[in-house]
Amino acid sequence: MELRIEEKSCLCVLTGAGVSAESGVQTFRGQGGLWEGMLIEQIASPKGFEQTPSLLWRFYGKRRRMAKRVEPNAGHHALVEWEQRLGERFLLVTQNVDGLHQRAGSKRVIPLHGHLMETRCTKCQRVFFDENTYMEEGEGLPRCQECRGLLRPNVVWFGEMLDKHYLEEISEFMKAAGEHLVFVAAGTSGQVYPAAGLVDEVNCMRGKSWLVDVDPPEFYAGRFNHVVRGKSGEVLPKLWP
């Protein structure tokens, strides 16, 4: 099965944790998922941070260390190539915070859930690149050098608003494409909104939709025109060769 990309087609790709799995990044859900057995909605939330900031810092600290060690895989590279072929007719929306798409060379990327390698001050809201705060065992909570406010990773947690400019950009892209929209979701379990609802918007405008997943969740897969079962690093390079 191959994507049909025509002269007027616009391609929107949504990626999730599964796309980074072959690089060695653990997914959130599913077998061996990071949050297996944990009440994720409670921990990765403003309330969770208020109650046990050290727990969240240690979780993201581990993720930072791991993200520094890994490299983009064939799935990430295929998406860079698609962007180069389509230019403004391509948009990548990612729920991943690991920065692997950007490191692979993707430029037209919407980092819907933020950036793992950025830190934000909860008081003065300053955001800065930071790959070295890990919050090791026994270390105090990281504080802002300017205002002493508590620092946090610059990622979106449950119960937090997404950047409305990102949502507008996605919506404009989709509306402009209309029925010429081709939507590919890869490596996402379809459990977190609004990303999980994008396929419904594509269906409303009668675009074409594809799901690529090694183990496609039934409730999500049923909303797509085509489902390809397989690893994204193997499927994506062949989907639009």
Ligand code: OAD
């Ligand atoms: P999940 O961990 O929920 O889902 C990963 C999906 O990838 C599953 O459907 C797996 O079957 C699939 N998968 C695993 N390995 C794969 C591979 N090699 N190729 C293709 N598919 C593979 O991850 P997300 O859907 O991204 O949000 O999770 C969404 C959000 O939930 C995350 O961004 C995160 C979390 O809460 C925040 O942190 C705000």
